[in-house]
Amino acid sequence: MIGAGIAGLTIAYELATAGAAVDVYADPGSPSTSLVxxxxxxxxxEVTYGETGMAELQREAGEYWKEYYARLESESGRDLLYEVRTSLFVACSRGDLDELHRMAAYQRDLGFEPHLLDGSELMRLEPQLAPRLAGGLQIAADAQVDNRAAVSALISILAKRGVPVHPVKVRLTGRSGEIDVAGDLRGYEAVIVAAGSYTGDLLANRKLIQPLKGVAIRVVAAPEYLPANCIRGEVFGRKVYIVPRANGEIVIGATVEEASLEESLPRIRDVVDLLADGTAILPALRDAEISDITAGFRPQTVDNIPLVGRMADKLYIHGGHYRHGILLAPLTAKLLSANLLFGEESPWISFCSPSRIAG
Ligand SMILES: Cc1cc2nc3c(=O)[nH]c(=O)nc-3n(C[C@H](O)[C@H](O)[C@H](O)COP(=O)(O)OP(=O)(O)OC[C@H]3O[C@@H](n4cnc5c(N)ncnc54)[C@H](O)[C@@H]3O)c2cc1C
Incomplete structure (x- = not known):
């Protein structure tokens, strides 16, 4: 396994659970976006216009998390802070509210149950919001997890099962157009590349996955300042979300920027914008304390569909989960493990097949 982000760890977990011998390699110089x-x-x-297949995959992945988190908690003894929490879009203007009406219609078409709110209903629901917002849209199908706790739970479960995480940068070499697994990896029956946004470099094929940079800020707030919903809005055309956790942490995110993997630090303008936009929607955030500012790279494919399956002889990929890696990886890992070990061909394995891009 190459990569110890959510994609690498979830597939290592599935394979080790099925009794396979697994090694994980993770480059300490390539930070994991799963912690951002x-x-x-x-x-x-997170539905996106025109992406109906992805909406269905996302829904199944959300269902899978309902039992997955409990399994990880009982096997690791850690609290993942999983909770069902409604998403609440807020509209700062009449134009934003019109857009929320359009989105609600699309969500309804896909079988979700959005609930539109006027300005006063919105304030009753979430009294700490900035006054004079135009309205909102609440959607109940959503949940959240402490992704850093999920990553460390997976690492501790793998350690208990004797699966080592080697702090090693792996290089693959290609010869005559074929990918040849080099060095120490040659002895393995299968190599799975789960290197997030670094996958394109690793496989010498930048078309596979593009990095899309994003910055997130973690703050800590007193319990009385925590909003009840996961709040999303748009200020001056910039999207912002505010994700409260039961332990008092709030994540404010996220910027979206095309950048190279070398530009891995958060820029001051990103931090300034996120704090300005977050406090414009939820002024109480001004009293929170900043605990962490990080940047990561969403691994994006050309069609926003993950890459899950066989690439070449002995070489598999689990990646390209783009904006939804935490949501999707447990389910796609389960499907890839069943495919690799038992030849099971679920429709999602065809949907996410790398051959549509790589071959
Ligand atoms: C700001 C932000 C907010 C986000 N919020 C959400 C969210 O709320 N919900 C959600 O579902 N998704 C979210 N995402 C998307 C999610 O973070 C990604 O889809 C996911 O983390 C990708 O996981 P990964 O394991 O593929 O990559 P990573 O987590 O980046 O892991 C890559 C791994 O590969 C290793 N590696 C790289 N190169 C090599 C090499 N040559 N040799 C060995 N190891 C190597 C790295 O060391 C690392 O361990 C967000 C992304 C960003 C940027």
């Missing part, structure tokens, strides 16, 4: 993510498991709020 906000942990939203939001099939309802």
């Amino acid at each position: 993510a906000a942990g939203m498991l939001a099939p309802g709020a």
Whole structure:
């Protein structure tokens, strides 16, 4: 396994659970975006116009998390802070509210149950919001998890099962157009690349996955300042979300920027914008204390569909989960493990097949 983000760890967990011998390699110089993510498991709020297949995959992945988190908690003894929490879009203007009406219609078409609110209903629901917002849209299908706790739970479960995580950068070499697994990896029956946004570099094929940079800020707030919903809005055309957790942490995210993997630090303008936009929607955030500011790279494919399956002889990929890696990886890992070990061909394995891009 190459990669110890959510994609690498979830597939290592499935394979080790099925009794396979697994090694994980993770480059300490390539930071994991899975530790930057906000942990939203939001099939309802994250629907994108025209991506009906992805909406269905996201919904199934959200369902899978309902039992997956409990399994990880009981096997690791850690609290993942999983909770069902409604998403609440707020509209700062009449134009934003019109857009929420359009989105609600699309969500309804996909079988979700959005609930539109006027300005006064919105304030009754979430009294700490900025006054004079135009309205909102609440969607109940969503949940969240502490993604950092999920990553560390997976690492501790793997350690208990004797699966080592080697702090090693792996290089693959290609010869005559074929990918040849180099060095120490040659002895393995299968190599799975789960290197997030670094996958394109690793496989010398930048078309596979593009990095899309994002910054997230973690703050800590007194319990009385925590909003009840996961709040999303748009200020001056910039999207912002505010994800409260039961332990008092709030994640404010996230910027979206095309950048190279070398530009891995958060920029001041990103931090300034996120804090300005977050406090414009939820002024009480001004009293919160900043605990962490991080940047990561969403691994994006050309069609926003993950890459899950066989690439070449002995070489598999589990990646390209883009904006939804925390949500999707447990389910796609389960499907890939069943495919790799038992030849099971679920429709989602065809849907996410790398051959549509790579071959
Ligand atoms: C700001 C932000 C907020 C987000 N919020 C959410 C959210 O709320 N919900 C959600 O579902 N998703 C969210 N995402 C998306 C999610 O974070 C990603 O889809 C997911 O983390 C990708 O996981 P990964 O394991 O593929 O990659 P990563 O977590 O980046 O892991 C890559 C791994 O590969 C290793 N690696 C790289 N190159 C090599 C090499 N040559 N040799 C060995 N190891 C190597 C790295 O060391 C690392 O361990 C967010 C993303 C961002 C940027």
